[in-house]
Amino acid sequence: MAQRHRSTIESLHQESRDLVASLEGKLAWIENHGSKEECAQAIEELDALEASYRFHQAMLSHQLEKEVVRHNEYLGINLNDSTRGAASLVALSRRRSPDGFRSYLVKCRILAEDTPYLAERFALGELTESQAMAILGPLRDVNAEQRQEFDRLFSQNPDMFESQGTKQISETVQCFTLKYASDEQCKKTKKAEEGRYVKFRRGENCIHISGRLPVIAGTAMQMHLRQESFRIVKSGDSRTREQIKADLLTTYMLAGQPEKMPLKLNVGLIMTDKTLFVGEREPAYLEGYGFVPSQFARELVAGDSIDTAQNFQDLEGPPLEDYIKRLETFPELQRIYTAPGDTELVAMDSKSRVFPDGLRRFVRIRDRHCRTPFCNGLVDEIDHVVQHYLGGPTDVENAAGRCPSCNKAKESPGWVEVVALKGPHAIRISPLTTLSYVSKAPPATGAVHRTFPQLMHQSKWVQGFKHSLQQDSPRCGPDP
Numbered sequence: 001m002a003q004r005h006r007s008t009i010e011s012l013h014q015e016s017r018d019l020v021a022s023l024e025g026k027l028a029w030i031e032n033h034g035s036k037e038e039c040a041q042a043i044e045e046l047d048a049l050e051a052s053y054r055f056h057q058a059m060l061s062h063q064l065e066k067e068v069v070r071h072n073e074y075l076g077i078n079l080n081d082s083t084r085g086a087a088s089l090v091a092l093s094r095r096r097s098p099d100g101f102r103s104y105l106v107k108c109r110i111l112a113e114d115t116p117y118l119a120e121r122f123a124l125g126e127l128t129e130s131q132a133m134a135i136l137g138p139l140r141d142v143n144a145e146q147r148q149e150f151d152r153l154f155s156q157n158p159d160m161f162e163s164q165g166t167k168q169i170s171e172t173v174q175c176f177t178l179k180y181a182s183d184e185q186c187k188k189t190k191k192a193e194e195g196r197y198v199k200f201r202r203g204e205n206c207i208h209i210s211g212r213l214p215v216i217a218g219t220a221m222q223m224h225l226r227q228e229s230f231r232i233v234k235s236g237d238s239r240t241r242e243q244i245k246a247d248l249l250t251t252y253m254l255a256g257q258p259e260k261m262p263l264k265l266n267v268g269l270i271m272t273d274k275t276l277f278v279g280e281r282e283p284a285y286l287e288g289y290g291f292v293p294s295q296f297a298r299e300l301v302a303g304d305s306i307d308t309a310q311n312f313q314d315l316e317g318p319p320l321e322d323y324i325k326r327l328e329t330f331p332e333l334q335r336i337y338t339a340p341g342d343t344e345l346v347a348m349d350s351k352s353r354v355f356p357d358g359l360r361r362f363v364r365i366r367d368r369h370c371r372t373p374f375c376n377g378l379v380d381e382i383d384h385v386v387q388h389y390l391g392g393p394t395d396v397e398n399a400a401g402r403c404p405s406c407n408k409a410k411e412s413p414g415w416v417e418v419v420a421l422k423g424p425h426a427i428r429i430s431p432l433t434t435l436s437y438v439s440k441a442p443p444a445t446g447a448v449h450r451t452f453p454q455l456m457h458q459s460k461w462v463q464g465f466k467h468s469l470q471q472d473s474p475r476c477g478p479d480p
Contacts, residue, residue, distance in 0.1 A: 023049075027042060030042050036432055037432050037433060037434040037435070040431075040432055040434070040435055041434055041435070044435075047125075047128060048124075048125030048126070049125060050125075050128075050129075051122065051125040051126075051127060051128045051129060051132075052123060052124070052125045054122075054128070054129035054132075055119070055122040055123040055129075055132075056123075057094070058107075058108045058111055058112075058122070058129075058132075059108070059111075059112060061090045061104070061105060061108045062105070062108040062109055062111070062112045064086060064089060064090060064093075065083055065086040065090075065105050065108070065109070068082075068083060068084075068085050068086040068089065069082045069083055069086075072084065072085075083102075083105065086105055087101035087102045087104070087105055088101070090104070090105065103137075103140075104133070106140055107133055107136035107137065107140070110136050110139055110140065110147060111132070111136060113144070114139075114144050114147040114148055114151065115136070115139070115147060115148070115150070115151040115154075116151065117151045117152070117154055117155040118132065118135060118136075118151055118154060121154075121158075127161070130166050131161065131164075131166060131169055134166040134167075134169040134170045134173075135161070135169055135170075135173050137170060137173075138170060138173040138174045138176075138177045139173060139177065141177050141180075141181045142177045142180045142181055143180075146177070146180050150173070150176050150177075153176070153447070153448065157448045157449075159438075160172070160447075160448055162437075162438060162440070163373035163374060163437050163438060163439050163440070164373075164374070165369065165374045165375055165376035166376060167290075167369065167376040168368070168369050168376070168442070170290075171290045171291055171368075171442075172442065172447050172448075173447070174283070174290065174291045175283050175291045175446065175447045176447040178281075178283035178291055178292075178293055178294070179281045179282065179283065180281075181293075189215060189292070189293065189296050192212075192214070192215075193214040193215075195212060196211075196212050196213055196214055197211055197212050198210075198211035199211060215286070215289060215292065215296075216286075216300060219286055219287075219288050219289040221249075222288055223268075223287065223288040225245040225248055225249065226245075226288075226378070226380065228244070228248055229241040229242075229244040229245050229248070230380060232244050268286070268287030268288070268361075268365060269284055269285070269286055269287070269297055269300065269301065270284060270285040270286075270287070270365060270444065270445075271284035271285070271294070271297050271445075272445050275294045275297065275298070276297075276298060276301060279294075279298075280294065281294050282294060282445055282446070283297075284296075284297030285368070287364070287365060287368075288378065359382075359394075359395075359396060359399065360382045362396060363379070363382050363396060363399045363400070363401050364379045364382070364401055366396075366401075366425065366441050366444075367379055367400065367401035367441050367442075368401075368441075368442055369401070370401060370402050370403040370406050371400040371401055371402060371406075371427060371439045371441070372402065372403075372406035372409070372410070372429070372439070373429060373437040373439055375403060375406055377402075377403030377405070377406065378403065379401030379402065379403070380402070380403055380404055381401070381402050381403070381404055381407045382399055382400070382401060382402070383399070383400050383401075383402045383407050383410070384398055384399065384400075385398045385399065385400050385417050385418065385419050385427055386398055386417065386418060386419070396425075397419055397422050397425065398419060400417075400427060400439075410429075412431070414431070414432060414433070415429075415430070415431050416429075416430045417429050417430070420438060424440050424441055424443065424449045425440065425441040426438055426439065426440045426441075427439045427440075
């Protein structure tokens with residue numbers, strides 16, 4: 001048995017060595033003499049190849065876990081935790097710390113048993129390991145039937161995560177799962193507020209501050225410091241934005257206790273009217289944080305808590321009368337409308353060279369994250385897709401939210417961007433002549449855009465399908 005096992009492993013290693021040797025031969029010339037385009041394309045292909053191997057690691061990890069469970073049950077040990085030992089074995093095999101590998105095995109279990117289409121995309125190298133894990137993480141909060149429903153939704157929208165970073169991917173999946181786990185998540189959010197704290201730790205020539213704030217207070221503080229630091233830097237201040245944030249924070253804390261603190265905190269909350277007034281379970285989006293449960297959002301707007309023992313789905317008829325009264329007297333409800341029957345935000349425009357404040361805020365709400373593919377950065381700057389000096393207008397269609405680093409990167413020679421579609425807002429980005437990506441703004445509500453036929457012919461999976469058909473089709477006429 002041991003000899004057969006050793007033979008199998010040696011055979012696997014030999015096949016891998018042969019493949020690597022062949023690959024290294026093809027890459028050797030590119031590594032020393034390749035153009036920018038050839039190097040970038042080779043890097044992309046290697047990333048897809050690595051993803052395929054990571055998929056097999058995930059499947060092997062799942063099989064290892066099942067064998068550990070069988071072994072524990074056979075010996076009659078660890079009956080209260082039949083998977084004990086599996087995470088440590090996988091971690092040792094991957095030469096990693098065991099921290100987080102129990103969670104990893106849960107994700108592998110979901111991948112193998114509940115999400116066949118996701119597994120297929122992962123196996124083909126169309127999703128990296130980090131992207132696949134970002135999808136699987138939020139799916140732990142729902143049951144197997146709901147995971148399968150999500151997998152079907154993904155199969156019907158194969159470009160669902162195209163060009164998205166891992167944070168955007170997690171937000172997209174969470175938007176789906178919150179519809180089923182809304183009330184439980186609302187309770188967890190409230191419970192987390194009880195764990196708020198601030199700690200000070202002595203460091204080398206400094207003091208380290210760490211803490212935990214409630215969602216609303218923390219998000220409002222974060223957004224305020226980001227916006228204020230950006231404004232102060234633009235005014236010519238020589239400090240870095242991080243230094244300004246630190247100075248602002250300590251200034252507010254050391255200002256004493258005047259009747260009114262010199263700080264106004266605002267939060268942006270995006271939700272449908274049905275979620276607000278009727279008790280629909282569509283999650284709301286908290287600007288600067290991400291999706292929050294619908295009930296938590298209603299309580300935030302209402303300015304009061306709804307007893308968690310009595311949730312909206314438990315109520316008969318319309319919401320509580322006092323809740324409606326509070327909403328009717330709410331002083332500032334800013335409304336941003338969508339197109340009729342759609343999830344795309346209605347456009348705005350401007351004739352100014354500089355984006356006005358209202359338009360800047362609209363673009364930040366629409367884009368949520370930096371529009372450069374796979375970037376997880378938040379929107380700090382509003383950028384012209386087609387540069388203004390090249391004739392690009394200052395309107396919402398030619399605007400894109402960017403982090404400072406990506407805003408500078410797009411000015412590189414040969415980097416070309418154009419607006420591909422107005423709704424959903426889509427940008428075609430070509431950093432090199434041989435590479436092209438599509439960046440779509442997320443839907444205002446829901447996890448996916450409606451099907452837009454004009455985008456279908458541009459999607460990578462359609463292009464790949466056409467290419468495979470062309471290769472497999474019988475040739476007509478004599479060979480040249």
